[in-house]
Amino acid sequence: MSLICKHVEALEGYTPGEQPRFEGMIKLNTNENPYPPSPKVGEALATVDWQKLRLYPDPVCQQVRLQIAKNLNCDPEQVFVGNGSDEILALFTRAFVEVGGAIGYFDPTYSLYSVLAAIRDAKVKPLPLNDDFTCPMPPADFADAFIWTNPNAPTSVMAAPETIATFAKTFKGVVLIDEAYADFAPANCMALATAPDNQNTVVMRTLSKSFSLAGVRLGYCVGPKRLIEALYKIKDSYNMDALAQVIGLAALSDLPYMQANAQRIIDTRTALTAALEARGWEVLPSATNFLFAKPPVAAAELFAALRAEHIFVRYFPGPKTGAYLRITIGTPEEVARLLDVLARYQA
Numbered sequence: 001m002s003l004i005c006k007h008v009e010a011l012e013g014y015t016p017g018e019q020p021r022f023e024g025m026i027k028l029n030t031n032e033n034p035y036p037p038s039p040k041v042g043e044a045l046a047t048v049d050w051q052k053l054r055l056y057p058d059p060v061c062q063q064v065r066l067q068i069a070k071n072l073n074c075d076p077e078q079v080f081v082g083n084g085s086d087e088i089l090a091l092f093t094r095a096f097v098e099v100g101g102a103i104g105y106f107d108p109t110y111s112l113y114s115v116l117a118a119i120r121d122a123k124v125k126p127l128p129l130n131d132d133f134t135c136p137m138p139p140a141d142f143a144d145a146f147i148w149t150n151p152n153a154p155t156s157v158m159a160a161p162e163t164i165a166t167f168a169k170t171f172k173g174v175v176l177i178d179e180a181y182a183d184f185a186p187a188n189c190m191a192l193a194t195a196p197d198n199q200n201t202v203v204m205r206t207l208s209k210s211f212s213l214a215g216v217r218l219g220y221c222v223g224p225k226r227l228i229e230a231l232y233k234i235k236d237s238y239n240m241d242a243l244a245q246v247i248g249l250a251a252l253s254d255l256p257y258m259q260a261n262a263q264r265i266i267d268t269r270t271a272l273t274a275a276l277e278a279r280g281w282e283v284l285p286s287a288t289n290f291l292f293a294k295p296p297v298a299a300a301e302l303f304a305a306l307r308a309e310h311i312f313v314r315y316f317p318g319p320k321t322g323a324y325l326r327i328t329i330g331t332p333e334e335v336a337r338l339l340d341v342l343a344r345y346q347a
């Protein structure tokens, strides 16, 4: 008798981006924010009574939920708070896709989706992106549920919200719009999630990128109350720890700080795009805090050369992505150092 479920034994786990720790390294490989979180986070942490950690946290993360509802001008019952958006993605596969059902998404996209589908013992239906990395319109009966990543990762390209709205109206199952990078984009789909007639569309965000809180694990999604209730029904009892709740509330209460940082990153993105294009790179139009760009030399070799200099970017081998590098936007100083090193490799 095999001790492990067959589908678990057969699946290949997700490989997260490398988390190197070198003094003086430049880490542009996992789309973290180069700036610290809001000072309000530090102030809130200083008020935490560590002795109270003996108590369980609020199981529904109500304060954070209320703050998100206030920021978005929606009902708190339309908001689910999760342990990173990765947890919400896992719950999505359990709540809205039957065992053996099919989950659709574009290819290439965030590679966790296919792993979560395999864990759920669901089928996957990847829909290839167009050659220019834009999204084709998925048919209305394409899958039982669909994840539309907008802007997409690792490509950085965004689809118009109107296009996604058209799809969501005709699609038969639940549509999850993964907006991990929306704060760096010129438009987003949140209005679809809060629209009174919406029945099947959920928009997901994370504090890992624009709020500089990848270390905390806090994501949320917004959608029709019926779908949000389903997620609450199946989550772990205490999915958000007490510290994450304090930190999340402080960060979400300081939108101007996040927005100013996002603007700095967008400005650096514009400068890096221009500098790379001047050196012969092909840079996809980015609506995120990273670039997906094709160097004028072999991407795999350049990736290794940068690594040897302790500059970490991300390389995705494969026929569609293998000529490109994904470069997270760092500080102007980090970007200047990257460009210095690239000059040595004539890239």
Ligand SMILES: Cc1ncc(COP(=O)(O)O)c(C=O)c1O
Pocket (backbone or CB within 6 Å): 030, 031, 083, 084, 085, 086, 087, 110, 149, 152, 153, 178, 180, 205, 206, 207, 208, 214, 217, 218, 219
């Ligand atoms: C498209 C996309 N969705 C979700 C996530 C996961 O975010 P979180 O840190 O909230 O789990 C990432 C992380 O890189 C991402 O790129």
